[in-house]
Amino acid sequence: MTFSIDGSDFIHAGEASSGAKKALTKLGVKAPVVKRAAIAMYEAELNTVIHAGGGSAEVDIYPDHVLIRVTDHGPGIPDVRLAMQEGWSTAPEAAREMGFGAGMGLPNIKKQSDELLIETEPGRGTTVTIRINFTV
Amino acid sequence: MSRLHSVKLNRDLCVGCTTCIKRCPTEAIRVRNGKAQIAENRCIDCGECIRVCPHHAKSAVMDTLDDLKGTAFNVALAAPSLYAQFGPPATRGMVLAALGLLGFDAVYEVAQGAEIVTASTAAFVQKALEEGRRPLISSACPVVVRLIQMRFPGLVENLVPFDSPMEVTADLARRQLAEKTGLPQEKIGVFFISPCPAKRTAVINPIARASSAVNGVIAISDLYPQILAGLEKMDAKTALQEGERLLTAGSTGVRWAYTGGEAIALHMERYLAVDGIHNVIEILEEVENERLHDVDFIEANACLGGCIGGPLTVANRFSAHARQRAFVSRAPEEARQGPQTAPDLPLESWKELPLPNPAMQLDEDIVQAMQKYEQLKQIVAGLPGLDCGACGAPDCEALAEDIVRGEAAETDCIFKLKERIRAVAAVMSDLGEEMNRYAPNREEDPHDTP
Numbered sequence: 001m002t003f004s005i006d007g008s009d010f011i012h013a014g015e016a017s018s019g020a021k022k023a024l025t026k027l028g029v030k031a032p033v034v035k036r037a038a039i040a041m042y043e044a045e046l047n048t049v050i051h052a053g054g055g056s057a058e059v060d061i062y063p064d065h066v067l068i069r070v071t072d073h074g075p076g077i078p079d080v081r082l083a084m085q086e087g088w089s090t091a092p093e094a095a096r097e098m099g100f101g102a103g104m105g106l107p108n109i110k111k112q113s114d115e116l117l118i119e120t121e122p123g124r125g126t127t128v129t130i131r132i133n134f135t136v
Numbered sequence: 137m138s139r140l141h142s143v144k145l146n147r148d149l150c151v152g153c154t155t156c157i158k159r160c161p162t163e164a165i166r167v168r169n170g171k172a173q174i175a176e177n178r179c180i181d182c183g184e185c186i187r188v189c190p191h192h193a194k195s196a197v198m199d200t201l202d203d204l205k206g207t208a209f210n211v212a213l214a215a216p217s218l219y220a221q222f223g224p225p226a227t228r229g230m231v232l233a234a235l236g237l238l239g240f241d242a243v244y245e246v247a248q249g250a251e252i253v254t255a256s257t258a259a260f261v262q263k264a265l266e267e268g269r270r271p272l273i274s275s276a277c278p279v280v281v282r283l284i285q286m287r288f289p290g291l292v293e294n295l296v297p298f299d300s301p302m303e304v305t306a307d308l309a310r311r312q313l314a315e316k317t318g319l320p321q322e323k324i325g326v327f328f329i330s331p332c333p334a335k336r337t338a339v340i341n342p343i344a345r346a347s348s349a350v351n352g353v354i355a356i357s358d359l360y361p362q363i364l365a366g367l368e369k370m371d372a373k374t375a376l377q378e379g380e381r382l383l384t385a386g387s388t389g390v391r392w393a394y395t396g397g398e399a400i401a402l403h404m405e406r407y408l409a410v411d412g413i414h415n416v417i418e419i420l421e422e423v424e425n426e427r428l429h430d431v432d433f434i435e436a437n438a439c440l441g442g443c444i445g446g447p448l449t450v451a452n453r454f455s456a457h458a459r460q461r462a463f464v465s466r467a468p469e470e471a472r473q474g475p476q477t478a479p480d481l482p483l484e485s486w487k488e489l490p491l492p493n494p495a496m497q498l499d500e501d502i503v504q505a506m507q508k509y510e511q512l513k514q515i516v517a518g519l520p521g522l523d524c525g526a527c528g529a530p531d532c533e534a535l536a537e538d539i540v541r542g543e544a545a546e547t548d549c550i551f552k553l554k555e556r557i558r559a560v561a562a563v564m565s566d567l568g569e570e571m572n573r574y575a576p577n578r579e580e581d582p583h584d585t586p
Contacts, residue, residue, distance in 0.1 A: 001513075014425065021424070026537075027505040028497040031290035035424060042425045063503050108426075134502075 001059040005048050005070075013049045016057045017041040020068070027061065029134055037066055037132045040112035043105045044070035044128045050095045051075065052125065065114070065133045073125040080118055084110065140341050141179050142197045142333035142353075143186060147171055149193035154525030156185040156194065161413045162286060162495075166538070167528035177495040180282035181334035182413050182438045183447035196333035196448055199352030201359075204239055207325030207351065209317055211309050212240040213302060216247045216385075216393035217331045217443040218356055219463050220456035226367050228390070228463055229379020234366030235329065236382070238359065242313060243382050246328070247389030249305030250276075254388060254401040256483040257296050261402065261433055269294075271408070271423060271431045274398055276300050278338040279438035280416055281490055288420045289492030297486040299345060301392065302328050302335060304483065306349035325351045329359060331446025332439065344486040355448040387467040393460045395442035399435040406430060411437040411445070498540065508540045515539055520551045 001023060003016035021038040029037075041057065048055035052074020060067045077083050083090075086107045091100060110116050115131035152170035157163075164178035165185060172185075172193070185194045204210045212235050219228050226234075228245075236243045253276070261272050275281050275295040284291050298304075306326045313324055328335055328350050336353035391397030399407040408431045410419045416436045422428050439445035441453035444460060451459070498512070499505035515536035523531035527548040529538055538544035547553045 014421075017425065018421065023509065025287075025289075025496050026498050027509060028494065028500065028502055031288075031292075031492060035290040038424060039426050042427075061506060061509075063506065 001061075003057040003059070005045050005054045005057060005072075013046050014042055016045050020057075020059045020066075023059070024061070024066065029066075033132060033134050036112040037068065037130075040109045040130045040132065041068045041070070043109050043112075044068070044130065046100060047105050047126075047128070048072040048074065050091050050100055055125075064135065065131055068130040068132070069127060070130075071125065071127045076122040076124055076126055077118070077120040078122060080120060140176055140337070141174070141181055142336040142340075143174065143179065143181060143183065144195060144197050145172055145174065146193045146195065149191045150189075151191055151193075152528075153190070154530075155188050155190060157525055157528070157530045159184050159188045160530065161283065161417060163530050163534050165530075166544075167525075175495075177493070178286065180279050180286065181332075181337040182279045182283075183333055184413060186333070186447045196336070196355060198330075198333065198336055198355045198358060198448070199327065200354060201239060203352045203354075204325055204327065208323040209241045209313065209319055210239065210325040210327060211242045211244060211313060212236065212238075213244050213246050213249075213305050213309065213326060213328045213350070215302075215329055215331055215335075215356065215443060216245075216250060216390055216397075217446060217449060217456070217460070218329055219390065220393055220444050220460040221356060221360060221449060221451045222364065222367060223455075223459055224462075227375070227379055228467070229381075229383050230367055230370060230375045231363065232382040233374060233378035234363045234370060235359070236378070237366045238362055240327070242309065244305050244309045245383070245385040245389065246301050246305045247385030247392060249301035249303075249308065250389040250392040250398070251385055251401075252304050252308070252483065253298055253301050254398070256298050258402050259482060260296060260298070260485070261404070265432055271428055271434050272296050273420075273423070273434045274436060275343070276392075276398060276435075277437050278334045278343055279332075279413065280436045281343050282334075282493070283413070283416065283438075284420065285490050286493040286495055287417070288424055290424060291420060292489050292492065294423070295489070297344070297489065298483045299486075300338070300343075301389075302338070303342075303345070303349055310349055327351060328353045329356055330354065331356050331443045331449045333448065334438070344488060344490050356446075357448045357450050360450045383467075385467070387464045387469050390460070390467050391464050393442060393444050394457050395437050396435065397442065397464075399433060402433060404433055406432040407435065408433070409435040409437075411442055412440040413438045498537070512536045512540045515546065518546075518552075519549055522551075524550075526550050 003019060005016055006012055017038050020041055021034055024034045024037060045057060052072035055072030058069045082088050083106050113130040114133045117129040120126040150171045152167045156172055157165045162178045162180055164175045166173050214232055214235055219231050222231050232243045264272055273294045309326060310321060310324060314321060330353045339348040339350045339353050342348045388401045395411040396409040399409045410416050441457060444456040445453040498508040516533050519532040521532050527535045529535040535544060539546055547556060
């Protein structure tokens with residue numbers, strides 16, 4: 001499944017993760033796992049809206065796990081180690097005023113996922129790959 | 137008629153339009169052979185179809201006063217929303233007294249049960265918040281509980297694990313009346329006077345308990361004319377005496393009739409009150425995505441306005457709201473026989489949480505389900521995407537799902553059907569030409585004489 005994510009559109013942010021959630025539920029994936037996938041994907045999706053003017057998300061579902069790959073062509077993450085710290089945020093003021101950008105995005109993704117891979121290149125963009133296993 | 141639900145279709149009135157299929161929050165309705173059909177495993181008894189059907193083909197299946205005949209001693213449980221159906225000079229007590237005149241031996245205010253639930257919920261929420269569990273979701277609206285079981289199974293754990301005010305009041309009435317009359321339980325009939333069909337479903341198919349303490353559920357709208365007549369005939373003395381005697385609840389319980397009432401009763405700052413089934417879905421989506429960090433308690437009502445907006449009420453919900461507010465302000469805050477004297481406190485919490493309802497699942501086996509999902513996506517790609525509903529499913533994706541489940545065919549889509557007819561017509565016309573070319577003699581053609 002491929003979703004495109006509109007940039008700077010907070011109103012529709014979350015549509016991709018909603019779609020993925022619906023699909024996983026139809027497949028009979030257990031509720032707690034669907035929830036983790038939805039939260040992780042939502043945070044990643046939101047990151048592309050806040051920092052990169054949107055991007056795209058690809059969801060590949062396997063019998064025992066799901067891979068979520070969220071890609072943007074934004075500014076990249078200068079220091080991944082720093083970005084993984086709770087409370088660290090480089091979100092623009094507009095996003096913070098709406099209650100986003102509290103510096104919990106990547107740490108929360110990490111918390112929800114079984115494996116997390118962040119590939120980023122300054123000025124070129126970022127790809128976040130999340131693996132969530134179905135066995136609890 | 138379904139044994140598990142309380143919404144039925146009058147086939148003669150149904151014209152097979154798309155109004156109800158489009159509004160159903162769980163995509164439970166399909167039009168097949170020109171008539172609407174409700175999928176039992178998906179219906180959550182919200183009553184949206186009853187409300188929106190322009191031909192009044194959908195109605196609630198409810199119990200009637202005739203059902204009182206089966207039991208020796210009968211109790212009416214008045215929903216808090218009952219009062220709001222009647223305006224001044226009627227008082228709460230008068231409404232209860234007029235209800236009693238319809239053949240009931242006792243009348244109880246469900247608002248009293250609501251106060252018992254409030255007291256238990258307040259203590260429970262406090263403890264849950266200390267443990268970092270939030271937000272808690274009210275379980276008072278049975279439609280919301282069933283919605284969560286099907287579409288948000290991950291949130292079952294967020295439900296406040298207590299019986300509804302209806303069940304709590306029924307338990308209380310049964311205990312008190314058995315003591316008072318000396319009758320065995322099976323001789324006591326308990327009837328809830330309800331604003332919605334979902335409450336009847338909650339009795340025949342109870343949530344988180346083995347059996348209901350309620351025998352039957354009667355629609356407010358069915359009793360409305362008789363209660364009104366009783367109120368008009370009531371003399372001042374009866375009104376005063378009987379009315380006072382029957383009041384057991386305070387403003388805390390009476391306020392439960394409209395959206396916000398249940399939450400206000402908890403004296404919490406960080407609550408959210410949402411009504412209307414489609415709005416409830418939006419909020420539950422936010423909860424599931426963990427976006428509501430600043431809310432501790434969610435009161436969710438399937439009906440706009442709360443229970444006063446129920447499909448089986450009579451009064452317009454805005455005027456009902458104004459009336460109910462007047463009843464609230466006239467009542468003392470503390471109940472006369474509310475939680476203080478209730479023997480039920482603290483309420484026992486549910487022994488088992490409501491189970492997830494897998495009605496949305498494509499197949500029990502995930503590999504099979506994935507294959508079906510793959511097929512579904514391919515079919516959707518070939519459909520026009522207009523979501524016109526002419527096939528009888530609410531949108532193209534739902535039709536694709538029906539096809540994958542073996543319940544519909546691609547040619548149910550009129551655009552697909554036209555494509556096929558066109559293709560067949562082209563073949564026919566080619567065939568015709570071919571026949572003419574090689575067997576001209578068989579045709580009577582004046583230009584083609586041998």
